[in-house]
Amino acid sequence: xxxxxxVLLAERLKGISSIxxxxxxxSSFLKRVDKEEGKVVVALLIGExxxxxxxxxxxxxxxxxxxxxxNESVEVSEIDKILKELKxxxxxxxxxxxxxxxxxxxxxxxxKEREYLVNFLIGEIKIGAxxxxxxxxxxxxxxxxxxxxxxxxxxxxxxxxxxEGIFKEGKNYIEKTDFEIFQPFSPMLxxxxxxxxxxxxxxxxxxxxxxxxxxxxxxxxxxxKIFSRHLKDITNNLFEIAEYFSEINGxxxxxxxxxxxxxxxxxLPFQDMMKIISxxxxxxxxxxxxxxxxxxxKNGEKLxxxxxxxxxxxxxxxxxxxxxxxxxETDDKxxxxxxxxxxxxxxxxxxxxxxxxxxxxxxxxKKYWLKLKNFYPLDLVILEAExxxxxxxxxxSNFLLGCLNRERNGFLPLGKTFKGLSDKEFTEITxxxxxxxxxxxxxxxxxxxxIVVEVFFxxxxxxxxxxxxxxxxxxxxxxxxxxxNPYEIATIDEIIRIFEEERKKKGxxxxxx
DNA sequence: CTTGGCTGCCC
DNA sequence: ATTCTGC
DNA sequence: GCAGAATGGGCAGCCAAG
Numbered sequence: 107x108x109x110x111x112x113v114l115l116a117e118r119l120k121g122i123s124s125i126x127x128x129x130x131x132x133s134s135f136l137k138r139v140d141k142e143e144g145k146v147v148v149a150l151l152i153g154e155x156x157x158x159x160x161x162x163x164x165x166x167x168x169x170x171x172x173x174x175x176x177n178e179s180v181e182v183s184e185i186d187k188i189l190k191e192l193k194x195x196x197x198x199x200x201x202x203x204x205x206x207x208x209x210x211x212x213x214x215x216x217x218k219e220r221e222y223l224v225n226f227l228i229g230e231i232k233i234g235a236x237x238x239x240x241x242x243x244x245x246x247x248x249x250x251x252x253x254x255x256x257x258x259x260x261x262x263x264x265x266x267x268x269x270e271g272i273f274k275e276g277k278n279y280i281e282k283t284d285f286e287i288f289q290p291f292s293p294m295l296x297x298x299x300x301x302x303x304x305x306x307x308x309x310x311x312x313x314x315x316x317x318x319x320x321x322x323x324x325x326x327x328x329x330x331k332i333f334s335r336h337l338k339d340i341t342n343n344l345f346e347i348a349e350y351f352s353e354i355n356g357x358x359x360x361x362x363x364x365x366x367x368x369x370x371x372x373x374l375p376f377q378d379m380m381k382i383i384s385x386x387x388x389x390x391x392x393x394x395x396x397x398x399x400x401x402x403x404k405n406g407e408k409l410x411x412x413x414x415x416x417x418x419x420x421x422x423x424x425x426x427x428x429x430x431x432x433x434x435e436t437d438d439k440x441x442x443x444x445x446x447x448x449x450x451x452x453x454x455x456x457x458x459x460x461x462x463x464x465x466x467x468x469x470x471x472k473k474y475w476l477k478l479k480n481f482y483p484l485d486l487v488i489l490e491a492e493x494x495x496x497x498x499x500x501x502x503s504n505f506l507l508g509c510l511n512r513e514r515n516g517f518l519p520l521g522k523t524f525k526g527l528s529d530k531e532f533t534e535i536t537x538x539x540x541x542x543x544x545x546x547x548x549x550x551x552x553x554x555x556x557i558v559v560e561v562f563f564x565x566x567x568x569x570x571x572x573x574x575x576x577x578x579x580x581x582x583x584x585x586x587x588x589x590x591n592p593y594e595i596a597t598i599d600e601i602i603r604i605f606e607e608e609r610k611k612k613g614x615x616x617x618x619x
Numbered sequence: 620c621t622t623g624g625c626t627g628c629c630c
Numbered sequence: 631a632t633t634c635t636g637c
Numbered sequence: 638g639c640a641g642a643a644t645g646g647g648c649a650g651c652c653a654a655g
Binding site: 161198199200201202232234236237238297376377380381384385470471472473494495497498503504523525567568569570571572577578579582 | 643
């Protein structure tokens with residue numbers, strides 16, 4: 107199979123909107139793909155390097171795009187080899203050596219192939235045929251039911267590994283595949299809600315939502331491995347937890363969240379925690395603290411399918427109780443409200459709300475888990491706006507927000523947001539902002555600070571980048587305040603006040619014993 | 620040896 | 631991580 | 638109801654350049 111054929115297919119897929127049509131085109135294409143090439147062809151289509159990220163982004167690769175066009179044909183198996191090679195290159199001059207390999211490859215390609223490969227390497231393939239569509243096509247090609255395929259992918263946790271297995275072994279692969287301990291799987295995720303009125307009317311589990319790092323802890327005999335939300339092995343970053351658990355009875359897989367505590371057992375702010383935890387080498391930290399809320403495997407038995415309530419009971423009997431997340435089970439909305447308020451008071455992000463009878467759905471965001479998070483409103487002004495890309499082409503779609511400075515005669519930046527506006531509002535705000543333009547830039551425009559927007563955000567962080575010294579976390583625009591002028595917006599003193607109050611709240615936390 | 624750009628990965 | 635949109 | 642696209646702040650680590 108030639109690379110050119112894959113690129114051509116991708117181009118055709120881009121132009122098709124019907125899912126069925128995409129699937130049948132893909133399916134007839136995949137039938138022509140050799141057993142050994144299956145993995146790399148699918149990898150090219152979904153834009154995921156089977157050997158992992160190679161440390162090259164657009165800035166490093168852009169020069170390869172301007173080479174003189176050629177038209178030799180390159181086999182996908184050659185691409186496969188090169189991807190493997192790139193992954194191995196490390197150390198001094200590595201950038202040069204990587205680009206050198208790519209240079210010899212790119213010399214043989216035409217412009218379309220080059221553009222495609224660059225997008226592939228930086229993880230920006232967008233042809234409207236991602237894993238979901240490929241899954242349907244594979245199911246059709248190999249006559250496997252979609253549900254079974256789903257199950258296998260979730261159990262193995264690695265999409266391309268499953269694709270390779272199916273190409274090489276067909277239906278036999280399906281029969282012998284099952285969940286194994288130490289093999290990470292994607293986390294179950296939650297949908298956001300904004301008010302308790304959105305709750306289903308039934309008895310529910312509510313848990314504190316702590317602002318830390320999601321972890322999966324696998325243990326068998328004395329061996330422990332810890333994985334992150336994106337399946338990275340972070341055992342070394344959390345060695346204290348691994349050591350602690352290796353002495354606990356039983357084999358199991360746990361789902362939880364980890365934070366650091368200061369000397370008074372208060373949770374450190376997210377930024378401070380990241381500074382310590384993400385270091386490769388660091389001193390032992392006594393107050394590293396995991397909280398667990400789920401168990402998916404115990405002593406040889408998989409627990410994905412049993413109800414949440416039962417998993418919680420098993421979890422309670424498996425680990426020391428002070429490592430369980432704070433949790434209540436109730437159908438009383440007032441109780442939930444008080445639980446939420448208490449969680450916020452203690453400096454947490456909010457609460458998780460879970461259906462008691464729901465299984466653990468690996469890797470999917472369904473309605474069985476909900477999250478309710480705290481946020482603040484502020485009126486701010488737009489200082490700059492950036493042109494959007496892709497489906498946002500032609501709109502100003504990313505806005506630098508500012509607050510008033512102390513003397514009330516200027517504005518200070520607090521970070522950007524691209525969230526909250528509908529397509530219609532983007533059209534509208536683009537028109538308005540263009541009338542306020544001071545200066546054209548390659549990336550967008552600088553505007554007179556006159557458009558006031560109401561912004562919701564979850565937290566204020568210290569910023570080493572923005573002039574104000576602060577930045578908003580998870581900012582989104584709630585509405586355009588046509589009624590307000592820029593001298594009525596939030597001041598930097600207000601920002602600092604909220605920041606300090608938040609930190610004080612963190613000081614109030616004491617759920618440890 | 621220091622600085623700064625880029626990447627990957629936390630949220 | 632959040633948000634909106636198209637299917 | 639879900640997947641996909643567009644894009645946020647900030648950290649450490651790695652490498653290139655000065």
